[in-house]
Amino acid sequence: MRPDLTQLRDLIEESPGFGRGPAGGVPEALIREAEARVGPLPPSYRWWLAEYGHGRAGDADIATVAPAGSGESSGSSGSSGSGESSESSESGESSGSSGSSGSSGSSGSSGSSGSGDDPADDPAGDPAGDPAGDPADEMYEAVTAGWRRDCERLCFAVEPDCGGQFRFALDRAGEDGEYPVVGRDGADGCEYPVAESFAGFLAVRAALSRGLRDGPNPAIARLWRSTPGVLLDNGVHVYGPHLIQERNETFEVPRYAPGWVLVGDDSGGDGLFMRRHGRDRTTLYRLGLGAAGEDIGAAGEPVTDDLLGWLRAGGPLPG
Known part of the structure; x- marks a missing residue:
């Protein structure tokens, strides 16, 4: 089911746990620049970037886009779990947990023993070895950051304190250019289905935050996995x-x-x-x-x- 963006806006505006970054939406040119590096982004996520740019769904921080090379290349990026912008990273210290499975909680540390798709295992730990403009040099919060792409998965949201990740399944082309969303458990790394679109991901998170679980019955639950109403x-x-x-x-x-x-x-x-x-x-x-x-x-x-x-x-x- 194609996401209803009017309903999506209402959902975001009426969900207290959905924080939005103070900077506002991202210019179309930056979204296209990001797509040139990671491939086409799903329409409902593109819409969210253009409208809000940066924020969270419950306790999951959602990735933004930024000009190429705009990040502090490795040890000084902001925490995905803190909900703050990368401006807080100017001190050179990591502000909190990365949200990736196996991470030590410091987004700049290269000594973590996490799995291969952990940001700590990315070449970003050695900026001297990265060519200019490499995705590993992107700010931690950017969807183009090197650690976010793992074969046919693109991580767009992370939970704090080594919690789970939420990823677009790029190998499962969905309806109207949307990609299904899968979760990756922060404890055991297992993958599980979450939603049929980014809009559906937000609807699922909103339902959980309101105590609705996955919906009042299976038919509505299935609808919400694609769009927050119609x-x-x-x-x-x-x-x-x-x-x-x-x-x-x-x-x-x-x-x-x-x-x-x-x-x-x-x-x-x-x-x-x-x-x-x-x-x-x-x-x-x-x-x-x-x-x-x-x-x-x-x-x-x-x-x-x-x-x-x-x-x-x-x-x-x-x-």
Whole structure:
């Protein structure tokens, strides 16, 4: 499912744990320069760079882009876990943990015993041996930093204190130029699936931070792994993690329709409901927002049992 960038902006603005760097967005020229070095970046990540430039999703710091050779080449980069800009590295000391698996916590140290894709194992520890403009000379926070690329993986976010990494799976071309996101466990280095896009990664992080786990049912969880909700031209609106709790509380769905969840609306007074529990958690029903009761399955109008396919088709509603 193509990420809805309007919903993505709303998610970011309404998620307190999503910090944004003070410098603002990155110029298009710098994004293109970064792509010349690491390859095409997924559209939703490019959008994030142009809009916000630098920041975090929960406790995961998201990589930015910078002019080639702009970083302090090895020992003096800022910490990915601190959320501060590389300006704090002028003292020549590392400000905190690198977030890479196996790292000693100091981003400039070349003595770490971590794995081969750890920044400490990168040639950046020996700047004299690097040609000018080598990715190893990039600032630590830059997505072009040499340690971030490991064969068909590109690390774009790290958690502090030797936590996990989040990477674009460059060998798995996704929908509309997006790359699936995989996580790398900071303790054992194992890889696991996270989302189908950068926008989906942010939606997943927002859902976790709000106690929603991976979503109220499998169909919504699958949607959120691609986009934080959808608003179609015909008014069909399927909620993201930033809206779903408030909408269900407003219409008292847990009180009047336990076992059901309001997942969206038609912008005209009807709600879109799905079962939270039970065998049939794929069918979407349409029913007036003021008419929700315990038996939405009988009172409501079935719309689809393939949420993503229906949304891709424009979300047609029964006449």
